[in-house]
Amino acid sequence: MAGYHALPLELLAEEFAKLPGIGLKSAQRLAYSIISRPEEDVERFANALLSAKRDIHYCPCCQNLTEMELCSVCADEERDHSLICVVESPKDVTALERTGEYTGVYHVLHGLISPIDGITPDKLRIRELLARLQDGKVREVIMATNPTVEGDATAMYLAQLLEPLKVKVTRLAFGLPVGGSLEYADEVTLFKALENRTAM
Known part of the structure; x- marks a missing residue:
C-alpha cells in the first residue's frame, strides 16, 4: 500500500x-x-x-452457525429430523431455506475433501454427522454438496461411509451447471433439485 x-x-x-x-x-x-x-x-x-x-458458534447438532443453544432449524419440532441434508457451508443452508420447500434438517461440513488443498476428511464435520445417525432415527441423508470435483468426491466418500448404517443416501438432481454453486442458484432450481434427488 x-x-x-x-x-x-x-x-x-x-x-x-x-x-x-x-x-x-x-x-x-x-x-x-x-x-x-x-x-x-x-x-x-x-x-x-x-x-x-x-x-456466534456452531450448533452442537448440525454445525450451522447460531447465536442460540441450538440453531432455529434443529430446535424446530415441526421439521422432519429423520431427513438430513448435508451441505458444504452455512451459506448453502440459507440458499436451500430460501426455497421454502425443504422441511428436513441440515448438517454443515464446513468444507469439502480436497487433498490438493490439504483438506482431508478428518478436517470436516463428518464425525458429528456419524454421531447423529447412531440412534437409527434418520431414514435419509441427502448429499447437497456442489457439483464440482471436490463436491462429488465428498458425496461419494460419505455415501460409502454411511453404507453400513443402512440409511438411504440420495444426491440432489442438479439442474445446476457442473462447477456451479448452491449459493447462487435460484429457488425454483433448488426446489427441483431437492424434489428430483437420486439414490447414491
Whole structure:
C-alpha cells in the first residue's frame, strides 16, 4: 500500500484486503467510506463485528452457525429430523431455506475433501454427522454438496461411509451447471433439485 496515506487508513485498508473477494482498490474505497461516516455509525459497525465474532458458534447438532443453544432449524419440532441434508457451508443452508420447500434438517461440513488443498476428511464435520445417525432415527441423508470435483468426491466418500448404517443416501438432481454453486442458484432450481434427488 502506498506510503502517502495516513497510517491508520493504510492499516484499515490492509485489514479489508484480507477479506475474500476484496482487492486493494476495493479495500481502499471501504477504508475511505468508514473514515467519512459519523463516529456513531463506525462504532455500531465495530460492535456488530465484535458481537458476531463473540456470540456466534456452531450448533452442537448440525454445525450451522447460531447465536442460540441450538440453531432455529434443529430446535424446530415441526421439521422432519429423520431427513438430513448435508451441505458444504452455512451459506448453502440459507440458499436451500430460501426455497421454502425443504422441511428436513441440515448438517454443515464446513468444507469439502480436497487433498490438493490439504483438506482431508478428518478436517470436516463428518464425525458429528456419524454421531447423529447412531440412534437409527434418520431414514435419509441427502448429499447437497456442489457439483464440482471436490463436491462429488465428498458425496461419494460419505455415501460409502454411511453404507453400513443402512440409511438411504440420495444426491440432489442438479439442474445446476457442473462447477456451479448452491449459493447462487435460484429457488425454483433448488426446489427441483431437492424434489428430483437420486439414490447414491
